[in-house]
Amino acid sequence: MRALTSIEIGVQAPERNAVADSGRGGRILLVDDRPSSYERLGPMLATEHSVDVETNPAEAVFNAADGNYDLVIVSLDLNDFDGLRLCSQLRSLERTRHVPILAIAEAENNSRLLRGLEIGVNDYLLRPVDKNELLARARTQIRKRRYTDHLRDNVQNSIEMAITDALTGLHNRRYMETHLATLADQAASRGKPLALMMLDIDYFKSINDNYGHDAGDDVLREFAMRVRKSIRGIDLACRYGGEEFVIVMPETDLHVAGMVAERLRRSVANEPFAVHKGEKRIEVTVSIGISTLEQKGEPIADVMKRADNALYRAKNEGRNRAVA
Ligand code: GH3
Ligand code: MG
Ligand code: MG
Ligand code: MG
Numbered sequence: 001m002r003a004l005t006s007i008e009i010g011v012q013a014p015e016r017n018a019v020a021d022s023g024r025g026g027r028i029l030l031v032d033d034r035p036s037s038y039e040r041l042g043p044m045l046a047t048e049h050s051v052d053v054e055t056n057p058a059e060a061v062f063n064a065a066d067g068n069y070d071l072v073i074v075s076l077d078l079n080d081f082d083g084l085r086l087c088s089q090l091r092s093l094e095r096t097r098h099v100p101i102l103a104i105a106e107a108e109n110n111s112r113l114l115r116g117l118e119i120g121v122n123d124y125l126l127r128p129v130d131k132n133e134l135l136a137r138a139r140t141q142i143r144k145r146r147y148t149d150h151l152r153d154n155v156q157n158s159i160e161m162a163i164t165d166a167l168t169g170l171h172n173r174r175y176m177e178t179h180l181a182t183l184a185d186q187a188a189s190r191g192k193p194l195a196l197m198m199l200d201i202d203y204f205k206s207i208n209d210n211y212g213h214d215a216g217d218d219v220l221r222e223f224a225m226r227v228r229k230s231i232r233g234i235d236l237a238c239r240y241g242g243e244e245f246v247i248v249m250p251e252t253d254l255h256v257a258g259m260v261a262e263r264l265r266r267s268v269a270n271e272p273f274a275v276h277k278g279e280k281r282i283e284v285t286v287s288i289g290i291s292t293l294e295q296k297g298e299p300i301a302d303v304m305k306r307a308d309n310a311l312y313r314a315k316n317e318g319r320n321r322a323v324a
């Protein structure tokens with residue numbers, strides 16, 4: 001594969017950000033094995049974009065996956081239907097599934113173009129290629145690609161926000177409640193234990209009262225970090241509300257859950273929490289109630305209720321402790 005540089009063709013490709021909506025300044029992979037063709041098309045495209053030329057269609061799929069291209073232009077005049085095979089490979093690979101494909105073919109290869117459109121080619125051009133038409137179609141595809149990328153990012157962010165607690169970055173209660181039943185079903189069907197912890201920071205109101213609401217927020221963030229450090233990747237930690245947290249631990253029995261709870265309790269009590277940008281350090285403790293799934297098909301609400309009762313006892317017995 002070789003890149004056509006702007007120096008080679010004497011034109012400065014525009015900066016990407018400055019032209020975000022114009023469809024110019026894209027990264028294009030041109031897959032074409034005939035020098036008479038790519039030596040003409042490459043420089044046309046390079047007046048507005050950066051262009052890599054790949055003459056081997058078997059390599060092209062790897063380059064397309066690695067290169068983060070805005071557009072792949074494929075000659076369907078390649079031998080042995082290699083162009084069509086490439087298009088279908090691009091459509092089936094996760095990393096190239098969304099990259100637009102512009103096909104180019106001789107009129108006599110019209111049937112390949114129709115097949116190409118069926119397998120997901122976005123647009124096509126017949127030879128001989130007109131420069132302005134090529135550039136216009138390339139811009140349209142690149143503009144659409146950028147817009148859909150942008151939408152996809154936004155959707156992704158919205159999904160993230162819908163399941164995350166903004167202050168601590170832990171999962172939120174809604175996410176936990178929708179997944180808890182699934183985790184319980186999985187545990188029951190696999191015959192594995194499941195443990196649940198409810199945590200409530202002790203005398204949190206007085207932290208707010210004595211040091212201010214911002215210090216309280218600092219404590220919540222730091223607390224969440226310590227929770228993250230104490231659990232495994234498969235455990236589900238969420239901020240249940242205010243200064244209350246829930247941790248769900250698949251494949252964990254009461255004995256192990258008790259050890260995790262005790263480790264977490266100590267990690268909170270043993271190291272004061274820095275607030276006000278580290279200017280002040282506050283002693284914090286947490287009370288923890290532990291419960292486990294007792295039998296197959298037991299309502300998860302019952303497991304929660306037992307953890308809540310255990311937490312209530314932990315508070316009554318003097319706080320800064322884990323109770324099952
Ligand atoms: P206990 O030991 O019985 O748990 O006492 P507590 O003071 O922790 O319990 P209480 O439930 O009375 O107080 C919880 C406080 O948490 C009250 C509320 O103002 C505060 N709080 C809830 N959400 C937030 C928050 O997002 N940030 C801050 N800073 N405070 C919050
Ligand atoms: Mg509380
Ligand atoms: Mg309370
Ligand atoms: Mg509390």
